[in-house]
Amino acid sequence: MKTLKRLFQFISIYATALGLLWSAKIIYGFSDYLIPPPLEVLQVTIQNGPHYVKAVLNTLAVAIAGHMFAIILATAVGLVGRLNTWPGNLTRTAAYNLQAYPIVAVAPIIFLFLGDGLISRLLIAAMICYFPLLLSFIGILAKPVEEVEHFFRITGRINWRLELSIRTFENLDKIITVIVGSGTMALVGTIIAEFLAATNGIGYIIRKALYQSNLAKILIALFLIGLCSSMYLTFIETIGAWIKTRLYGTRSSPYKQI
Amino acid sequence: MQIACRNLHYTYPGADFPVFSNLDWSIEGPGFFSLFGLSGTGKSTLAKLISGELSPGQGEINYPKTRRILYTHNTERIPGWDTVGEHLRSVTPTSKTSLLNHILKDYGIRTYMESRFSGLSMGQKNRINLARYLVQEFDLLIADEVLANVDEPTRNQIIERLKTLFPQKTFLYISHNALEVARFSRTIHVLSHESTASANRIHKTDGLDQEEGTEAPEELVQERVYAILRSAAGTNESRL
Numbered sequence: 001m002k003t004l005k006r007l008f009q010f011i012s013i014y015a016t017a018l019g020l021l022w023s024a025k026i027i028y029g030f031s032d033y034l035i036p037p038p039l040e041v042l043q044v045t046i047q048n049g050p051h052y053v054k055a056v057l058n059t060l061a062v063a064i065a066g067h068m069f070a071i072i073l074a075t076a077v078g079l080v081g082r083l084n085t086w087p088g089n090l091t092r093t094a095a096y097n098l099q100a101y102p103i104v105a106v107a108p109i110i111f112l113f114l115g116d117g118l119i120s121r122l123l124i125a126a127m128i129c130y131f132p133l134l135l136s137f138i139g140i141l142a143k144p145v146e147e148v149e150h151f152f153r154i155t156g157r158i159n160w161r162l163e164l165s166i167r168t169f170e171n172l173d174k175i176i177t178v179i180v181g182s183g184t185m186a187l188v189g190t191i192i193a194e195f196l197a198a199t200n201g202i203g204y205i206i207r208k209a210l211y212q213s214n215l216a217k218i219l220i221a222l223f224l225i226g227l228c229s230s231m232y233l234t235f236i237e238t239i240g241a242w243i244k245t246r247l248y249g250t251r252s253s254p255y256k257q258i
Numbered sequence: 259m260q261i262a263c264r265n266l267h268y269t270y271p272g273a274d275f276p277v278f279s280n281l282d283w284s285i286e287g288p289g290f291f292s293l294f295g296l297s298g299t300g301k302s303t304l305a306k307l308i309s310g311e312l313s314p315g316q317g318e319i320n321y322p323k324t325r326r327i328l329y330t331h332n333t334e335r336i337p338g339w340d341t342v343g344e345h346l347r348s349v350t351p352t353s354k355t356s357l358l359n360h361i362l363k364d365y366g367i368r369t370y371m372e373s374r375f376s377g378l379s380m381g382q383k384n385r386i387n388l389a390r391y392l393v394q395e396f397d398l399l400i401a402d403e404v405l406a407n408v409d410e411p412t413r414n415q416i417i418e419r420l421k422t423l424f425p426q427k428t429f430l431y432i433s434h435n436a437l438e439v440a441r442f443s444r445t446i447h448v449l450s451h452e453s454t455a456s457a458n459r460i461h462k463t464d465g466l467d468q469e470e471g472t473e474a475p476e477e478l479v480q481e482r483v484y485a486i487l488r489s490a491a492g493t494n495e496s497r498l
Contacts, residue, residue, distance in 0.1 A: 147333050147334050147335045148337055150330075150334055151391075154309065154311075155349070155394050157349070165337075165339075169337065169338060169339055170338070
């Protein structure tokens, strides 16, 4: 239901934008070369549709892999960054300083060293969504939930796993929101990487269409990106809702196993 | 259990004035003691200093290191992933299972065992929180407004039962309710609203130490209440 709602919202916005574009074409008399007519867009869709769908799925796969990699890395580094010892302080300082740097600017260096293959796309996708995730994770994991943790601390039961469980559980909504938000960034990162130098994916298709000044191809690519993005975000939200339901209804406590 | 503070000094980071300066204070248990004072006089700060939650800037807090001090306050919650019953069972040492069952029955908690903490009233939450502390190993339990949201008859019943169940333990009960502390405490330690520089800022007033099944005379209770309130306002002549 949520997927359908999100898809409907996207299609409505996309259709409105197309309508405005074609209205401008009619009002200002733009040429077919600049703004293709609906029939041309339909023809290009029929000719290139399957190929573009493959390309966008390729992009989505890389974005998901990059996103997962970033989540795992941000969790691991966040665990260190929450500590009040020197490694924790160093991690926090480094994270706050590095996140201020635009990662896209580093992308050409990555292509120089790693070539234009899968690894470069994956790395750029992960790097673009990694820092927002890391900063949120450090913030969440470093902040004690005093009213819950106090009992375990004063009775000597607290340990890092319990602390992590409490803080994650208490901030689950925030964590899911950050992960959903960074999902879009992972997709953006992958497309940017493909647009810059890769030889695969929907970003590469847009780059080629740009060189050919073919707006019809770009419009189709944008439509497919929007569809994939909506479905991926809904998928993450569904996973988040499932985790919440499971945790709120769980019959096992993390501290029982300690 | 004896606990004594000597020349205690504490200022919150960033604050202009100390909460305590040169404070000397002590209690000697077992028994039910109270810490009374108007808002902002430093009751919770003193409790946190004694329990080690805060470190004093100067001075010392002495008690046998083999003794265990626990501090609880009324905003505590149990983790949301457990029901009340699951949580209580998981934090109760095996040797205290029978005590837990007694407390569950006496404090009227048994009916909430399958409930989530978040779905309970504040009074129910207060009772559950206190119950989980009572089944821990402790020599001194500092209970900071732990029954603040419980109705008066139930609160009186809980305190009386607590005194019967734990005659060898020391309790330091922090409350704003003068009537309650006058009735049930052995001694009431009143933090007066005066200069923090005073070494004798805490005045001691005898309470009626009412036990389960007894009833302190109303006139006596009223007399103690006035004495406590006078001390809190800093108008009491007799300082101990």
